[in-house]
Amino acid sequence: MPHMTPDEFRALGAQMVERIARYMEEVDGLPVTPTTRPGDVAALLPDAPPESPEAWDDVFADVERVVMPHVTHWQHPGFFGFFPCNATGPSILADMLSTGLGVQGMLWSTSPAATEIEWKVLDWLAQCIGLPECFRLTGGAPGPKGVIQGTASEALLACLIAARERARHSAGAESLDPSRCAVYASAEAHSSMLKAALLLGLPRENLRLIGVDGALRMRADALERAIGADRAAGVTPLLVCATLGTTSSGAVDPLPALGAVAQREGVWLHVDAAYAGAALVCPEHRWMIEGAARADSFNFNPHKWLLTSFDCSALWLRDPLALRNAMSVTPEYLRNEASDSGRVVDYRDWQIPLGRRFRSLKLWFTLRHYGVSGLRAHIEEHVRSAEVFESLVRADDRFEVAAPRSLSLVCFRLRGGDDRTRELHRRVNATREVFLTHTTLPPDGEPEGARRYVLRMAIGAVRTREGHVRGAWDVIRREAEGL
Amino acid sequence: MPHMTPDEFRALGAQMVERIARYMEEVDGLPVTPTTRPGDVAALLPDAPPESPEAWDDVFADVERVVMPHVTHWQHPGFFGFFPCNATGPSILADMLSTGLGVQGMLWSTSPAATEIEWKVLDWLAQCIGLPECFRLTGGAPGPKGVIQGTASEALLACLIAARERARHSAGAESLDPSRCAVYASAEAHSSMLKAALLLGLPRENLRLIGVDGALRMRADALERAIGADRAAGVTPLLVCATLGTTSSGAVDPLPALGAVAQREGVWLHVDAAYAGAALVCPEHRWMIEGAARADSFNFNPHKWLLTSFDCSALWLRDPLALRNAMSVTPEYLRNEASDSGRVVDYRDWQIPLGRRFRSLKLWFTLRHYGVSGLRAHIEEHVRSAEVFESLVRADDRFEVAAPRSLSLVCFRLRGGDDRTRELHRRVNATREVFLTHTTLPPDGEPEGARRYVLRMAIGAVRTREGHVRGAWDVIRREAEGL
Numbered sequence: 001m002p003h004m005t006p007d008e009f010r011a012l013g014a015q016m017v018e019r020i021a022r023y024m025e026e027v028d029g030l031p032v033t034p035t036t037r038p039g040d041v042a043a044l045l046p047d048a049p050p051e052s053p054e055a056w057d058d059v060f061a062d063v064e065r066v067v068m069p070h071v072t073h074w075q076h077p078g079f080f081g082f083f084p085c086n087a088t089g090p091s092i093l094a095d096m097l098s099t100g101l102g103v104q105g106m107l108w109s110t111s112p113a114a115t116e117i118e119w120k121v122l123d124w125l126a127q128c129i130g131l132p133e134c135f136r137l138t139g140g141a142p143g144p145k146g147v148i149q150g151t152a153s154e155a156l157l158a159c160l161i162a163a164r165e166r167a168r169h170s171a172g173a174e175s176l177d178p179s180r181c182a183v184y185a186s187a188e189a190h191s192s193m194l195k196a197a198l199l200l201g202l203p204r205e206n207l208r209l210i211g212v213d214g215a216l217r218m219r220a221d222a223l224e225r226a227i228g229a230d231r232a233a234g235v236t237p238l239l240v241c242a243t244l245g246t247t248s249s250g251a252v253d254p255l256p257a258l259g260a261v262a263q264r265e266g267v268w269l270h271v272d273a274a275y276a277g278a279a280l281v282c283p284e285h286r287w288m289i290e291g292a293a294r295a296d297s298f299n300f301n302p303h304k305w306l307l308t309s310f311d312c313s314a315l316w317l318r319d320p321l322a323l324r325n326a327m328s329v330t331p332e333y334l335r336n337e338a339s340d341s342g343r344v345v346d347y348r349d350w351q352i353p354l355g356r357r358f359r360s361l362k363l364w365f366t367l368r369h370y371g372v373s374g375l376r377a378h379i380e381e382h383v384r385s386a387e388v389f390e391s392l393v394r395a396d397d398r399f400e401v402a403a404p405r406s407l408s409l410v411c412f413r414l415r416g417g418d419d420r421t422r423e424l425h426r427r428v429n430a431t432r433e434v435f436l437t438h439t440t441l442p443p444d445g446e447p448e449g450a451r452r453y454v455l456r457m458a459i460g461a462v463r464t465r466e467g468h469v470r471g472a473w474d475v476i477r478r479e480a481e482g483l
Numbered sequence: 484m485p486h487m488t489p490d491e492f493r494a495l496g497a498q499m500v501e502r503i504a505r506y507m508e509e510v511d512g513l514p515v516t517p518t519t520r521p522g523d524v525a526a527l528l529p530d531a532p533p534e535s536p537e538a539w540d541d542v543f544a545d546v547e548r549v550v551m552p553h554v555t556h557w558q559h560p561g562f563f564g565f566f567p568c569n570a571t572g573p574s575i576l577a578d579m580l581s582t583g584l585g586v587q588g589m590l591w592s593t594s595p596a597a598t599e600i601e602w603k604v605l606d607w608l609a610q611c612i613g614l615p616e617c618f619r620l621t622g623g624a625p626g627p628k629g630v631i632q633g634t635a636s637e638a639l640l641a642c643l644i645a646a647r648e649r650a651r652h653s654a655g656a657e658s659l660d661p662s663r664c665a666v667y668a669s670a671e672a673h674s675s676m677l678k679a680a681l682l683l684g685l686p687r688e689n690l691r692l693i694g695v696d697g698a699l700r701m702r703a704d705a706l707e708r709a710i711g712a713d714r715a716a717g718v719t720p721l722l723v724c725a726t727l728g729t730t731s732s733g734a735v736d737p738l739p740a741l742g743a744v745a746q747r748e749g750v751w752l753h754v755d756a757a758y759a760g761a762a763l764v765c766p767e768h769r770w771m772i773e774g775a776a777r778a779d780s781f782n783f784n785p786h787k788w789l790l791t792s793f794d795c796s797a798l799w800l801r802d803p804l805a806l807r808n809a810m811s812v813t814p815e816y817l818r819n820e821a822s823d824s825g826r827v828v829d830y831r832d833w834q835i836p837l838g839r840r841f842r843s844l845k846l847w848f849t850l851r852h853y854g855v856s857g858l859r860a861h862i863e864e865h866v867r868s869a870e871v872f873e874s875l876v877r878a879d880d881r882f883e884v885a886a887p888r889s890l891s892l893v894c895f896r897l898r899g900g901d902d903r904t905r906e907l908h909r910r911v912n913a914t915r916e917v918f919l920t921h922t923t924l925p926p927d928g929e930p931e932g933a934r935r936y937v938l939r940m941a942i943g944a945v946r947t948r949e950g951h952v953r954g955a956w957d958v959i960r961r962e963a964e965g966l
Contacts, residue, residue: 001864002857003945004572006507013500016576017493020583024489034595038826041599049607053854059573063580067844070596075585082593082816085838087585089487090542093499097546099578099792100503102558102570110565112517113553116524124532150633151836161682174686179658191814192837198812199644199835201683203657247816303838309582310840329681331674333565333730333922333939343521352682352835353634354675355568355786357793361550371536374485381484439816456816462486 002053012056019063020092023075028463031432032076034069041070077463078434078472083247083275083304084460090369091309094362105356108344109336115345118360121367122146125302125314128372129280132293135316146316147350148359152274153192155299155315156241158323158352160196163239163268163296165326170266171236178202182230185241186210186218188251190272193241206235214445215404216249218242220257227265239268242295244288245276248439248456250406252276252288259294271298274313278305279383279407281375296322305408305460307378308366312359324349382408382459385469389457392473398480402441402452408459411441418453420483425455427479434472485536495539502546503575506558511946514915515559517552524553560946561917561955566730566758566787567943573852574792577845588839591827592819598828601843604850605629608785608797611855612763615776618799629799630833631842635757636675638782638798639724641806641835643679646722646751646779648809653749654719661685665713668724669693669701671734673755676724689718697928698887699732701725703740710748722751725778727771728759731922731939733889735759735771742777754781757796761788762866762890764858779805788891788943790861791849795842807832865891865942868952872940875956881963885924885935891942894924901936903966908938910962917955 004012044066074085105114123137126146133139135146149155160183168176178201185193187209197207208230211222227237240262242253255271262269271292277300279285292298299315302308317323328349330339338344348354370378386408393399393412402411413421425438437458440451459469487495527549557568588597606620609629616622618629632638643666651659661684668676670692680690691713694705710720723745725736738754745752754775760783762768775781782798785791800806811832813822821827831837853861869891876882876895885894896904908921920941923934942952 001860002853004852006504009507009572009575010500010504012572012576013504013579014497016579016583017496017500020579021489021493021496023583024492036595038591038595038821038824039599041596042603045600045603047606049611049850050854051856053857054851056573056852059848059851066600067580067584067596070599071584071586071594072592074587074593082587085585085587087582089492089495090539092492092579092582093495095582096496096499096503096575096579097550099570099575100499100506101550101554102568102792103554104557104565104568104793108521109555110557111554112519112521113524113550116522116553117528117549120525120528121532123530128532151838153836153838157835164684168684175660175662175684177658177660177662178684179660191812191817195810195812195835195837198809201647201651201658201661247814309585310587310838326681327678329674329678331730331922332934333920334674336920338521341521352640352678353636354678355634355636355793365542367532368537368542369487369539370485371533373534374536377484437816437819439814451815 015060027073027076030073030076032073032078032435033429033432034071036070041066075461075463077461077465077468079461080457080459080472081435081437083458085303085310086305086307086462087309088307088366088462090365091307091362094365095309098358098361101358103358105358106348106354107334107336107339107346109338111358114358114360115347117364118148118347119144119146119345121360121364122148122314122316124367125363126316128367128375129277130283130286130289131298131316134293134318135298140318144345145320146314147347148363149313149315149351150311151313152272152299152301153195154352155313156192156270156272157196157199159268159270159297160200160239162323162326164200166268166322167236167238176236179206180234181236181238182206182208183239183241184208184210184223184226184237186212186243186253188212188216188246188248189241189243190247190274212447214447216246216251216447218253218258220254220261223258224261227261227267237265237267239270241270241272244271244273245406249403249411249441250276250409252406255289255295256291259291263294269295271295273298273300275301275304276407278302279379281372282379285407302363306375307370307462308363312363320350327351382464385464385466386410386459388466389469389473396477402454403444410457411454412457413452413454414480421453421455424480424483428476431475431479433475498543510556510559513556513559515556515561515918516912516915517554519553524549558944558946560944560948560951562944563940563942563955564918564920566941568786568793569788569790569945570792571790571849571945573848574790574845577848578792581841581844584841586841588841589831589837590817590819590822590829592821594841597841597843598830600847601631601830602627602629602828604843604847605631605797605799607850608846609799611850611858612760613766613769613772614781614799617776617801618781623801627828628803629797630830631846632796632798632834633794634796635755635782635784636678637835638796639675639753639755640679640682642751642753642780643683643722645806645809647683649751649805650719650721659719662689663717664719664721665689665691666722666724667691667693667706667709667720669695669726669736671695671699671729671731672724672726673730673757695930697930699729699734699930701736701741703737703744706741707744710744710750720748720750722753724753724755727754727756728889732886732894732924733759733892735889738772738778739774742774746777752778754778756781756783758784758787759890761785762862764855765862768890785846789858790853790945791846795846803833810834865947868947868949869893869942871949872952872956879960885937886927893940894937895940896935896937897963904936904938907963907966911959914958914962916958
């Protein structure tokens with residue numbers, strides 16, 4: 001058996017560490033995006049697996065031949081697309097350990113450290129971002145409130161299922177007809193809301209897209225009317241998804257007003273702060289979570305902008321029992337003394353999958369390596385850079401800011417028809433010096449207006465400094481010249 | 484900002500590699516399970532996160548102080564619980580690279596290498612295990628058929644959703660009432676089937692538990708009757724889940740007969756080979772997938788017994804469009820030229836989450852490092868060890884084999900009442916030399932008989948050799964003496 005010996009692993013591990021370190025050094029100088037055409041990568045691989053073991057040198061050489069020329073460099077300081085996906089030294093090291101130990105954290109008993117570090121560090125994180133007491137270990141019914149999910153999509157789906165089960169239980173029904181259930185989010189909410197609703201079998205239109213105000217924030221009065229109309233028609237409202245920092249423009253839904261409606265109507269309130277939640281480490285941004293004490297669930301992604309490697313999506317529940325009631329199925333072969341005692345948390349009951357990695361290690365190491373002060377400095381630097389970028393856009397008459405800057409996200413466009421901005425986008429990305437993605441937004445302050453093509457400058461890659469942001473603006477300006 | 488410099492990462496990465504290498508050397512000599520009591524680990528952590536950055540030495544020291552004493556060693560050669568969860572040199576190294584690059588594979592364009600290596604290597608894997616042509620790149624409508632999911636639970640849920648959408652579409656309905664839908668699996672199927680049904684809102688009893696034969700295999704005649712009864716009652720059959728290698732006893736449902744029923748009835752056939760699928764690398768075990776060409780989806784976990792680190796659950800679909808139709812939601816901010824061209828695969832549409840890691844790297848490296856011959860040798864060694872264990876049990880009059888050995892799983896018990904086996908189980912695990920989990924099974928050949936407490940000897944940890952299996956038997960025999 002060609003198992004790798006510990007000594008071989010030592011040597012090859014050092015080689016891989018060296019390759020990653022070199023990547024950290026070189027990524028700034030690489031083109032941010034590849035020029036791959038569909039099928040290019042697949043064509044580099046043989047059609048069949050090797051019958052005999054291959055030499056590691058040949059395997060490792062393919063990192064340069066097959067992988068590196070064909071990846072999009074999310075860690076490049078010129079990556080301004082989508083939202084960032086951070087990877088940092090401490091979280092990479094922690095993740096190495098997680099993979100090296102190869103433990104399964106599905107039950108407390110299958111690795112107590114994996115479970116207890118998770119709930120403890122999630123409580124640290126709740127403190128870092130100033131979450132209300134109800135999401136703390138000590139709040140409400142004392143006990144763990146936090147859990148790491150893979151992604152915000154999974155967190156939202158899990159909460160929607162818990163909300164449906166709560167509504168089903170209240171109705172005393174054995175099942176709810178999805179065509180008689182509704183969920184609520186603003187028209188600016190992430191597509192994961194529609195996906196979650198469809199996955200649960202709701203007709204597309206049973207996601208009620210609630211109108212927004214001039215700043216693209218969900219309107220509480222419109223929400224209230226929509227819920228009222230559904231109740232009157234015998235439709236069961238399941239969940240309201242409030243967004244802190246929408247993907248398109250970073251709009252922040254008003255939690256105090258939405259929370260009041262949700263509470264009055266007895267509807268589950270989920271807060272999706274996937275991107276913006278990281279900014280809550282800075283007290284000056286905590287106005288966003290005023291009213292969060294009325295939420296049933298709160299989610300954000302440390303893997304986006306809080307220096308933790310993917311995947312790490314933090315979810316807190318006011319009442320974790322609602323989730324566990326929806327997720328827990330216990331066959332004989334998963335029973336054990338610790339679980340039967342009721343004195344431990346089994347995270348398999350807090351998520352859709354059964355198995356789970358030791359993901360808390362990377363969050364734990366990252367929080368300690370940076371300290372809360374380091375996290376704050378990281379966020380502040382990017383917000384400051386975004387302010388600089390915004391002022392540069394405003395100072396150039398050819399451009400307009402398309403929505404109020406939100407944290408480190410600036411939406412902008414060329415004045416005039418969409419075609420010019422679309423062509424600018426194409427040219428800017430073709431430089432491969434920077435990478436931006438786009439969205440459509442209504443004109444600022446006119447939520448009902450026709451949507452227009454808009455570029456998103458989403459600042460948040462670990463290596464991005466003000467200089468890179470100014471450099472990106474130079475690229476954009478230069479490419480706009482020729483138009 | 485206390486970002487780790489590349490040189491710091493070099494030094495600390497080498498330190499972590501050394502720690503993992505030492506773990507590989509030492510794990511055999513550690514107690515397989517910890518003696519942790521609930522709360523022990525949490526008590527070792529402060530109640531609040533550090534305001535200032537902590538020295539790495541302090542962080543790293545906690546690996547010894549907090550983590551290592553409180554993990555269950557899944558990589559220990561004496562770990563015989565649940566099913567194995569493999570971690571090996573090549574897959575650990577590949578996973579390091581995945582985390583180090585920090586790329587997001589949600590769209591083809593967000594890292595072409597992540598997507599194309601995945602569908603290519605899944606086709607390699609399909610060849611390794613002898614899947615029928617319909618699951619190959621070249622089969623049916625040519626194109627990628629395989630995708631890596633996190634776990635078998637997620638794969639099953641995704642397929643159930645696709646099946647429901649197909650049924651909904653056939654019915655021309657805007658939604659299906661879950662109380663009028665049913666799914667089918669044997670009473671021995673994994674709890675993920677019930678969990679998936681409940682997550683989609685089906686009443687518990689709408690999972691029809693189909694009777695089994697004397698070898699605990701689902702009975703095709705009983706399945707056909709159940710589907711017929713449901714159709715007659717106006718209930719829509721959504722999915723049949725056939726298991727190759729049940730968790731309790733490794734029973735293998737008869738695909739030819741079940742496939743014929745599913746095909747005749749037009750019901751989605753999902754094959755859950757989570758554990759046993761790995762054994763298909765050996766031609767002598769391929770009798771299990773005779774008839775698999777009638778399945779709609781086929782899933783097994785390379786992270787269980789095929790030397791690949793968690794998480795890596797391989798799923799193939801005869802018609803991936805059925806999955807994509809159920810999962811695809813495209814907001815403006817995810818649109819891009821490559822996706823619009825229709826010439827690429829965007830794996831976000833093949834799964835529940837949006838984001839995804841570069842998981843194909845670890846499968847690719849592992850298949851190449853071992854070669855198909857190495858994978859076969861690995862499986863053969865464990866099956867041989869299980870044969871040895873079975874013969875040892877049979878040779879001892881105090882014991883009985885509780886179900887026919889299946890691959891590397893042997894179910895056994897002490898003759899007599901459950902209490903003796905339960906007490907033996909407690910004593911054996913208390914030695915911390917080996918770790919076994921249990922289940923309940925009816926008496927061999929009497930599927931309707933009262934279930935009895937049974938120990939599961941699940942051989943599959945990377946380091947487990949025949950000597951460890953004989954050693955485990957010595958422990959079990961010794962502990963049985965005192966009873």
